Amino acid sequence: MQIVLYFGILGVLAWPLGLYMARVYEGVPCGLDGVLGPLEGLIYKLCGIRPEEEMDWKQYAFAVLVFSAAGVFLLYLLQRAQGMLPLNTQKFGAVSPDLSFNTAISFVSNTDWQNYGGESTMSYLTQMAGLSFQNFLSASAGMAVLVALIRGFKRHSANTIGNFWVDMSRTTIYILIPLSLLYSLLLVSQGVVQSFDKYRTVTLTRTVNYETPKLDANGNPVKDASGSPVMERAQTKQQTIPLGPAASQIAIKQLGTNGGGFFNVNSAHPFEDPTPFSNFLECLAILLIPAALCLTFGKMVGDMRQGWALLVTMFLVLAPLTFLCSKAEQGGNPHFSSMGIDQAASALQPGGNMEGKEVRNGITGSAVWATWTTAASNGSVNSMHDSFTPIGGMMPMLLIQLGEVIFGGVGSGLYGMLIFAIITVFVAGLMVGRTPEYLGKKIEMFEMKMAAFAVLTVNALIKVGTAIAVSTKAGTAGISNPGPHGFSEVLYAFSSFADNNGSAFAGLNGDTVFYNTIGGIIMFFGRFWVIIPVLAIAGSLARKKHVPAGLGTLPTHTPLFVVFLIGVIMIVGALTFMPSLALGPIAEQLMYH
Amino acid sequence: MSRMIRSALMSVLVFTLLAGVVYPLAVTGIAQALFPARANGGIIRKGGVAVGSALIGQQFDGAKYFWGRLSATTPYPYNSASSSGSNLGPDNPELFKAVQSRINALRAADPGNRKPIPVDLVTSSASGLDPDISPAAALWQAGRVARARGLDEAEIRALIRENTRGRFFGIFGEPSVNVLKLDLALDKLKK
Structure with a gap:
């Protein structure tokens, strides 16, 4: 019931937003120009941007790369220097070099993998000027690349695909900032903190007794004769009580499919997601822009049916996986049934597998979030995926491995989906002898090469990365759970790196030189080695003439095409990963009963 | 080329200012004006002294208090300076150990209660700071608390109802009982 409503409300809200965004990208009046127009002009002037100037695909790609490189550099410096900078109320020292490297790439590539605990590592300034800022800019860079690709389909006999600076600026000013402003205030109304005060110490009414490892004078744990630590x-x-400017960051981390939390446990933290209403809002925010962009696409190419077809495709893949995940988690832990534990859902309790979940979210609220956050490349969590049942935890992993095209990241999801659409018309062309065309553009050798390159890069990164990690000491040292579940932790991490998701089976200790370094490199290639071929396709398509639809044209808005597209995504995504999934969650499920 | 690099550097700076400084400051200003208590952590006071946050759980034990979820934070439970879940997989022996020792503690505190224990009372929350338990988990403990305090169980049940938050629109989320508020309310009753 909750799940059906979630999907319904998403569709209703995505529609107007999609049309609004189309107006923003086409440069026609969108309603906010009176207020934001002068700001836009001022920014162009300050940055030396000539908005009327057009770029070809190589210039566009260069602009994306230079801009991202500047972002990585600034974020790295901020973390290294935070000890000397203001707004560091907790007096945190510099972040280590390997962790700074990992975090800088992680946020610039819209992955937002966290190897740090926000409340114990990052100063308010780093969180705000470094991390929040990249939450906006990595999102708008992704959306800009998508818009460039859409222009490739739309234009003909043209050498240029738009101006990156304009697309990026307009996305930030007209779409992301207004939406985030509204969202963050709604979140504060629910109890999300937004304050520059110091962490607050409160006196408990009851004393908490606990045991802790005894330390010697040098701060090393004292061990007894058998080598176990003395308690x-x-x-x-x-x-x-930790505080900080959290709401303003959480709004954009959800809307921009970023996912990097303000606190260590992300949105499981009651200060990030305090009530059922805030959970509802944050959940919707994950898919809102990715869903709306499908309709923006339809509007911009002048055929809404094309947009709806892609949206329906995404919906048809995600909905069953959400239900399956929810069902598996509601089923609970079979080991518990003999222990005198009540796991049945009722009006008075959520029941099910509650390890690593919060009561206010229950099973459904956790399962919807887990599958939506991995479908979109958001990666924020409101429950601990590491403690999911094998099948429940496999759903999020599978959604990442499908290539982050089922909704996916803002911009990046839809350009990934369009790559799959190109592959689909090509495959269909080979099978039934139709001319491979998509939206009136002939798909030829160059486009196919680039599309294959984009898809294979990510797949290869996941597998090579996982292989290196499980066969080296540095890699296996981070694993926290025994058996196949430990393998799942590693496989999940590398899927998350390469597909720029950022969620984790959080038991894996990723804050080591090994994982920080290899993770950073993989996130970088997973992001930019896809952006470059996508822009190359955009450039090549823009140069082509429009071919009027003929008898040999496969219509791309029909149910038949949708089914075919799902088939291609499944074959490329699911089948490539079947062997590795068999070693992880599937093996675990078989051993489970 | 060099103009491109200049635009890149300048736009990173300008947008850092806009999205990284102006935007969070604006949100903070409006939030502090509209929702000052909530924006600052929902602090609960008792006799003028801050004793906790309405959103952050605390450790309670003993027969006289309602217990919350298990907390996996280190070095002590409900350490809100370092949120953390257990991250134990569903077939990890460590998980069974933690659950079993919690069951033993609950049973020892209330030997007469043979009803199955609601699952949220024996498992760790995701944040380690979950302020809530399910109404079922509160009701399971009502008899013990009533006896330990020499109160009528009906009175305790009424107190649980008062501190229960329902679903949003009756549909989304789960009903929950705030343990800190409930236990503070208990202390306000005599005994």
Whole structure:
């Protein structure tokens, strides 16, 4: 019931937003020009941007790369220097070089993988000027690349595909900032913190007794004769309430499919997602822009049916996986049934597998989030995927491995989907002898080469990365759970790196030189080695003439095409990963009963 | 080429200012004006002293109090300076150990109660800071708390109802009972 409503409301909200965004990208009045127009002009002036100037695909790609490189550089510096900069109320020192490298690429590539705990590592300034800022800009860079590709389909006999600076600026000013402003205020109304005060210490009404490893004078744990650490009793009567400008960052991390949390446990933290209403809002925000962009695409190419066809395709893949995940988690843990535990859902309790979940979200709220956040390349979490049942945890992993095209990242998801659409018309062309065309453009050798390059890069990165990690000491050292579940942790991490998702089976200890470095490199290639071929396709398509639809044209808005497209995505995505999934979650499920 | 690099550097700076400084400051200003209590962590006071946050759970034990979820934060439970889940997989022996020792503690505190224990009471939350338990988990403990305090169980049940938050629009999320608020309300009753 909840799940059906979630999908319904998403569709209703995506429609107007999609049409609004089409107006923003086509440069026609969109309603906010009176207020934001002068700001836009001022930015162009300051940055030396000539908005009327057009770029060919190589210039466009160069602009994306230079812009991202500048972002990585700034974010790295901010983290290294945060100890000396203002707004560091908790006096955090510099972030380590390998972790800074990993985080800089992670946020610039819209992955937002977190190897750090926000409340214990990053100063307010780093969070805000570094991380929040990249939340906006990595999202608008992705959307700009998508718009360039759409122009490739739309234009004919043209050498240029738009101006990156204009696309990026307009996305940020007209779409992301207004939406985030509205969203962050709604979140604060629910209890998400937004404050520059120091962390607050409160005195508990009850003393907490606990055991902690005894430390010697040098701060090393004392061990007994058998080598296990000696424990000593300790107690505390205080709690530190962390604060910070969280709401403003959480709004954009959800809307921009970023996913990097303000706190260590991301949106499972009650200060990131305090109520059922905030959970509902944040969940919708994950898919809102990716869904709306399908309709923006339809509007811009002048055929709404094309946009709806892609949206329906995404919906048809995601909905069953969401239901399956929810069902598996609601089924609970079979080991618990003999222990006198009540796992049945009722009006008074969520029941099911509640390990690593919050009561206010329950099973459905956690399962919807888990599958939506991995379908979109968001990667934020409101429950711990590592503690999911094998099948429940396989759904998010599978959604990442499908290539982040089922909704996917803002911009990146839809350009990925369009690559699959190109492959689909080509395959269909070979099978039934139709001319491979998409939206009136002939698909030829060059486009196919580039499309294959984009798809294979990501697949290869995941497998090579996982292989290196499980066959080296540095890689296996980070694993926290025994058996096939440990393999799942690693496979999930590399899927998340290469597909720029950023969610994790969080038991894996990723803050090591090994994972920071290899992860950073893979995230970089997973992002930019896809953007370049996509822009190459955009450039090549823009140069071509429009071919009027003829008898030999395969219509691309029909149910038949949708089914065929799903087939291609499944074969490329699911089948390539079947062997590795068999070693992880499937093996675990078989051993489970 | 060099103009491109200049535009890149300048736009990174300008947007850092806009999205990284102006935007969060604007949100903070409006939030502090509209929702000052919530924006600052929903602090709960008792006799003028801050004793916790309405959204962050605390550790309670003993027969007289309602217990919350298990918390996997280190070095002590409900350490809100370092949020964390257990991240134990569903077939990890460590998980069974943690669950079993919690069951033993619950049973020891209330030996007469043979009803199956609601699952959220024996498992760790995702954040380690979950402020809530399910109404079922609260009701399961009602008899024990009533006896330990020498109160009528009906009174305790009424208190649970008062501190229960329903679903949003009756549909989304799950009903939940805030443990800190419930236990503070208990202390306000006599005994």
